[in-house]
Amino acid sequence: MITPQVQQAYDAAKEIYAKHGIDTDKILEKLKEINISMHCWQGDDVRGFLNQEQELTGGISVTGNYPGAARTPEELRQDLEKAYSLIPGKHKLNLHAIYADTEEKIDLDQIEPHHYTKWVEWAKEQGIGLDFNPTCFSHPNSEDGFTLSHPNKEIRNFWIEHCKRARKVGEYFGKELGQPCVTNVWIPDGYKDTPVDRLTPRKRLEEALDEVFKEEIDQKYNLDAVESKLFGIGSESYVVGSHEFYMGYALTRNKLLCLDAGHFHPTEVVSNKLSAISLFNKGILLHVSRPVRWDSDHVILLDDELQEIARELVVNDLLKKTYIGLDFFDASINRIAAWVIGMRNMIKALLKAYLEPSEQLRELELKGDFTARLALREEFKTYPFGAIWDYYCALNGVPVREEWLHEVRDYEQNILKERNKNQKSLIENR
Template identity: 55%
Template sequence: MTNKNKHVEEAYALAKEQYANLGVDTDAVLEKMNEIVVSLHCWQADDVSGFETPDAELGGGGIQVTGNYPGKPRSIDEMRADLQKVFSLLPGKQRLSLHAIYGEFDGKQVDRDAIDVEHFQGWIDWAKQQGIGLDFNATCFSHPFADDGFTLSSKNEKIRRFWIDHVKACRKIAAEFGKQLGTPSVHNLWIPDGSKDYPVDRAGYRAILKNSLDEIYAEEYPKEYLKDAMECKLFGIGSEAMVVGSHEFYMGYTIQNKKLLCLDNGHFHPTEQVGDKISAVLQFLDEILLHVTRGVRWDSDHIVTLNDEIMLIAQEIVRNNYLNRVNIGLDFFDGSVNRVGAYVVGARATQQAFLQALLEPTQTLLNYEENARYFERLALMETMKTRLFGAVWDYYCLKNNVPVGGDFITEVVNYENEVLKKRK
């Protein structure tokens, strides 16, 4: 045993005793962490470019990535190498979420209404080798048929039919992911539909969207293969005045049709908290999908950090035993920093939030609350912020044979020097 590992174990022993005095079993908490699976989003790897066409660049449709940090993967093989490096630096369990533009098209022009399982079989085989599940996303942006800002709610029948067929194809592919990999694939639908300035016919667009969704979801797949989710947004680039798929729209649709509501914590007004919404919507829905990100002012897709917003999300899930009802995914893209490092920072911050939530003496806090002992509740919550959480996290990383503390920084920098900087 190295001196560093010895120090990690000694620190954990002190933390274990400290938490035990508060009624928390840290060994049991670390076992519970095995139930938390985070779905990494493939689009952080290459700034949402995909491999639909050679030298693909991000187009319109409400998506924008800033930065041009060197080392962006130029092929699917390079992307998979980057993802494998990310997985090697994370404790716990992960999945991968793919967008439809990340198929293997072998240089052929395959429009999105014609994609099929064959274009993603390579990803399925790779996922089997990695021992992970796959999730999927229709790509309703960066396409000429998304240029006017409307896809599934378009009043142009040709455009609308194209996107309906695309989403149908995506659901079929996702179901095949679930079938071959033995774990349900979450297919998430986000569309950029909306208006830059104030529209007159809001109701008309929303009625069209509802009809499109009804047709798309008419075909049913086994639940053990596929979970359908829909993602709302307050506003986006080019849809500042009205978003067709608003929170209220998708909340109503998912409740009525027993689908998953996707809550992205960067898609709401800055004064709203997704952590507050979780226990509200789960009174009426069986499951939800989370897209964990970090909103800064109007921009929703910054690298996740361990902040109060992420902590509340994790606390609400843990306190209410919702882990088996919440599908956890990441959704951010930053091209201004090392992309591999961005993955690791964001994923670790998300995992750390859940670990802290699991280390909370929830029953003690609940007893204080139910007896109106609000001073004690507040004081204990504040006390928990200075407990030896870092020692438990380091031990968790050690047990999972991944870099402890900030050691992952050196790993990322070495990978950049040895691999990323050689890409032109």
Template identity: 60%
Template sequence: MQPITTQQIEAGYALAKERYAALGVDTEAAMTALAAIPIALHAWQGDDVRGFESADAQLTGGGIQATGNYPGRARTADELRADLDQALRLIPGKHRVNLQAIQGDFGGKVERNNMRPEHFSRWMDWAKERGLGLDFNPSYFSHPKADDGFTLTSRDEGNRQFWIEHGIASRKIGEAFGKALGTPCVTNIWIPDGSKDIPVDRKSPRELLARSLDAILAEKLDSRYNLDAVEGKLFGLGLESYTAGSHEFYLGYAVTRKILLCYDTGHFHPTEVVSDKLSAALTFLDQMLLHISRGVRWDSDHVVILSDELQAIAQELVRGKYLNRVHISLDFFDASMNRVAAWVIGARSMLKALLLALLEPFESLRTFENAGDYTARLAMLEELKTLPFGTVWDYYCLKQSAPVGAQWLDEVKQYEKTVLAQRG
């Protein structure tokens, strides 16, 4: 691809800066604000959510499925870290990495209720060397004790206790991340528990879930090191009729226990939009976690693109001044395409949406709205769509030493040729 020169980028930006300034928008301030927003790259995009518990680990159960067989999947934690390094070089700004419990350096069989911080020491060393924060997720899937669709809601007390212990162990790992890296780890609990067909008892599993979560969260951890979150879902594969951990359940739980609520943008009905839910939940919650995905007719975890809904989410975060209260993470796993490219596309799309929102003349728009001048509000919103946002984005990438435009794709293709293709 023909590269654009630094001189061309700077000349285009000078014009764009003037256009935005005419509307009262400070492009420099917008880029400074964007540089302070970390996006957590979800490590499970790189290994198709298989993890490294064994050499032949497979993604099974729990309503999760990565589709496709594109070559180059990370087979070890070392390969995964290398792929993340490559992706992070192509994404402007300083970001984070979000891990699943199954992605440690285990060096042999380690049961999930016996996982310890030392199994993630290499991840901590890697993150510290690069100045990254780490987030964490217990893995309540792809395990014999989850094959019947029940973990924290299991009627088998021994099975339920196993998963409670896994949650407790995961929080201690998150705490260790926070202490080692100087930034709180968000430890997020999602479980698949539910029913394929219509249950007659919806109440009992939810009562068990509340008791199990209370047991996991019984020990108070310092919020400087660990932040707890719970994540609901509409349904999972093989669990279409009932999900114990629904959004209503977790909203009540998060509010009463004063922990974070996670909204995954793929975990709702296709006609629901998370952008409309943020201000409602944040009226009662101090902080939230956002998992940014893209569902196509269902929770299909497609790679995030710069869609209308993604822009609406970013607008809500900026307009509501929620950026310091919401933790943003990507959450998709597409095995039909280059996995490193998927990270880069998704992260850059999220950042573009945030920059677009930061370049809005929000106070002017709100003045129109408060005055009942909906004509001016709509006219301004439409005019903003054709302002030279792209040149501001290019300039931001230049200043952050990240590839401008689609130049990053050349680097990904080269990495695929020299590294990914060698994995067989």
């Protein structure tokens, strides 16, 4: 519901932006067309449902023990629905292979589309698309830090088979839901200390990926992506799948290149890479996260880098070839709130980028008038963006400003705390 106060503030802001030729109504229509892939693993601390007792490995570490983590696919879907109800627009869900909803006892090299049927049925009900990821971590076959580049051929073949099957699941999602599924391959492979041979593991990885992608799948159903990392816990000195490796692989194999905002050196920023890569690559998968020193997966803030990423996508018209997903996990705060904060911030950043006079700024830059360029960009930081955001939320039937937090608190009292009590009761009765 759009209240008179929200409407009045919007009308006043609309007039201010119009003086610079910015049509806020048209921008909100554009914004409505952008779907962001929300990651399922924030809801249960990357445990999944295939083997919930397995210890997290592969550099994956979740801190905190906030009450109410989802324990079943039904609980996770319930939490996801609550989060989506507080986020404007229609989006996607990003699933990892370990989130199969099945009573069968299967291993990762046995997954099939029918193990995810309930997710597809739910996605249809919600009117959203699905993305997918093979899970190449937290498994006995990854305990020594290697998967697709493993020196043991038997173990390497296990992971090749898993990734092949993941692509078939992605194809199934695309066919059923009428929009392509982005299936992203990330592996933790690497050494804690300096290796003697950096080349041979990369040769094995190249050969393994070629085998994974051997079968042609129609890109209207499934899009393949590969993701790099600078270092991780247990691979501080050497990561097989480096940025240079995957950039070369993506370019020569016509794959999407995944850039995770937390997977680079602290002095590097993803925003500065987007335009360069866009000139040569078929497309980009963007994992939006927030690095803090050596940890790459904090809830995203509406900070300078997030806004710069959004500006690059909007100003350079890169949204047509960029797939945006979130990737963070924080168990120290309410998990649903983490989703909502991250998703709303990503949308806010895109809206702020659309509300800048980009053509005017581009002209000033070409003229060499850097004084006016700087002055105008700084002044626009205090333009009434918030009034446009509030109106967009109201227009989409989601809470305006921090009102969403009240709904999360109610959900926590009525659902999450009861869930936690039931869990304690189960433990005590064992």
